[in-house]
Amino acid sequence: MPAPLRLGLLGCGDIAARRTLPALLRTPGLELAATAARDPARAAAFADRFGGTPAPSYEDLLGRADVDAVYLCLPTMHHAAWAERALRAGKHVLVEKPLATCGADAETLYGLARERGLVLLENFMFLHHGTQRRVAGLLADGVLGEVRAVSAAFTIPPRPPGDTRYDPRTGGGALLDSGVYPLRAALRFLGSGLTVAGAVLRTDEEHGVDVSGAVLLAAPEGAVAQLRFGMEHHYRSWYEIQGSAGTLSVDHVYTTAPDHEPVVRLATGTGQTEIRVPAEDHFAAVLRFFAASVRAPDAQRPGLPLLGEESRRQAGLLDEIRAAAVRVSR
Numbered sequence: 001m002p003a004p005l006r007l008g009l010l011g012c013g014d015i016a017a018r019r020t021l022p023a024l025l026r027t028p029g030l031e032l033a034a035t036a037a038r039d040p041a042r043a044a045a046f047a048d049r050f051g052g053t054p055a056p057s058y059e060d061l062l063g064r065a066d067v068d069a070v071y072l073c074l075p076t077m078h079h080a081a082w083a084e085r086a087l088r089a090g091k092h093v094l095v096e097k098p099l100a101t102c103g104a105d106a107e108t109l110y111g112l113a114r115e116r117g118l119v120l121l122e123n124f125m126f127l128h129h130g131t132q133r134r135v136a137g138l139l140a141d142g143v144l145g146e147v148r149a150v151s152a153a154f155t156i157p158p159r160p161p162g163d164t165r166y167d168p169r170t171g172g173g174a175l176l177d178s179g180v181y182p183l184r185a186a187l188r189f190l191g192s193g194l195t196v197a198g199a200v201l202r203t204d205e206e207h208g209v210d211v212s213g214a215v216l217l218a219a220p221e222g223a224v225a226q227l228r229f230g231m232e233h234h235y236r237s238w239y240e241i242q243g244s245a246g247t248l249s250v251d252h253v254y255t256t257a258p259d260h261e262p263v264v265r266l267a268t269g270t271g272q273t274e275i276r277v278p279a280e281d282h283f284a285a286v287l288r289f290f291a292a293s294v295r296a297p298d299a300q301r302p303g304l305p306l307l308g309e310e311s312r313r314q315a316g317l318l319d320e321i322r323a324a325a326v327r328v329s330r
Contacts, residue, residue, distance in 0.1 A: 005291045006033035008067035008091070010058055010082060011074035012046045015096065020071065021050040023283035029291055033068075036061040058082065062089040069119075069294060072096060075170035076177065080105040083120065087112045092119040094290045098180045101172060103316035110308055119293045121286075122311045124184050126254045128285035131262045131277045132188075135241070135248065139189070143268065144243025150189050150225040151240045152182030154254050155212070155233035165231060166207040173209030175201065175321065179229035181254045183314055185239045186217055186225035192313040193220045199325040202230070211330065215321055245269075256282055
C-alpha cells in the first residue's frame with residue numbers, strides 16, 4: 001500500500017474546519033502533516049483536532065520535508081501569492097477558489113506548475129460531485145440536442161459585519177466569492193471560448209467591493225450564458241442548461257450537503273423526468289481526485305487537463321468582466 005499523501009494546511013479558514021479537514025480524516029491515503037496560521041494558537045488548535053503538528057509560520061510549513069502537498073485556505077486575495085510560493089517550494093497545491101483574481105497570475109501559476117511537474121488544482125468541489133458526472137453523461141448522449149443557453153446563479157444573504165468578503169484587501173467582493181461558481185459552470189458547459197457581452201457590478205461604497213452582479217457571455221457558435229451572483233439576496237445555488245431538444249436544471253448544486261440527494265430535472269418534448277443522484281461528499285471527492293493526480297500525474301483522468309484550461313480562462317474572464325461592467329453604487 002502506498003504511503004499516504006502528507007498535506008500541510010496553509011491558513012486555518014472556516015471552510016477547512018467545517019468541511020475539508022473532516023472529509024480528509026475520512027479519506028484513505030491522505031493525512032494532515034502540519035498546520036500554519038497567522039495565529040499560532042489557531043494552528044495548534046487545528047492540529048489538536050485534525051492531526052499533524054503546528055508550524056510557527058507559513059514559510060516554515062513550506063520548508064518541511066514531511067509535507068508533500070499544500071491545501072491553501074487563505075483569504076481570496078492571498079491565494080495567488082502563496083500558491084506561487086508553495087510551487088516554488090516544490091509542493092503540489094490544492095487551493096480554494098478562486099486560484100487567481102486576474103489572468104496574468106493564473107498563467108504564471110500554471111506555467112510554474114508545468115515547469116516543475118507539480119499538480120495545481122483549484123478547489124471547485126461541485127465539479128467532482130456525481131451530479132456533474134450525471135449531467136455530463138446526459139450532454140454526451142445528446143439528450144438536450146445542441147446546447148443553446150446556460151443560466152446560473154449563486155446568491156447568498158448579507159454576511160455579518162467584519163466578514164472578509166467585504167474587505168477589498170482580503171476577500172475582494174461577490175464576483176470573486178460567489179460569481180466564480182456560475183462562471184465556472186458556464187465554462188464547463190459552453191467551453192473556454194466564451195467572451196463577455198455585458199456585465200453589471202453593484203458596489204457597496206462603504207466597503208469598496210462589489211456585492212452583486214450579472215454577466216452575459218457569448219460562445220463562438222452563438223450560445224449564451226446568463227449569470228447572477230451576490231451577497232445581498234435570498235439564497236440560490238442553481239444552473240439550467242437549455243438545448244435544442246430539452247432543458248435540465250439542478251438546485252443546491254454548488255454547496256451540496258453530503259447527505260443531500262440532488263435532483264436533475266429534465267424536460268424533453270412534453271415530458272418531464274426527475275433523475276435522483278446519490279448523496280456524496282464532494283469535499284472527499286475532490287481530495288481523492290487531488291491525491292490520485294499527485295500519485296499518477298500522467299494518468300488519463302477525465303477532467304484533469306480541462307480543469308487547468310478552465311481555471312486560466314476563468315481568471316481571464318474576471319479581467320474582462322471588470323473592464324466591461326456597468327457599475328452601480330448602493
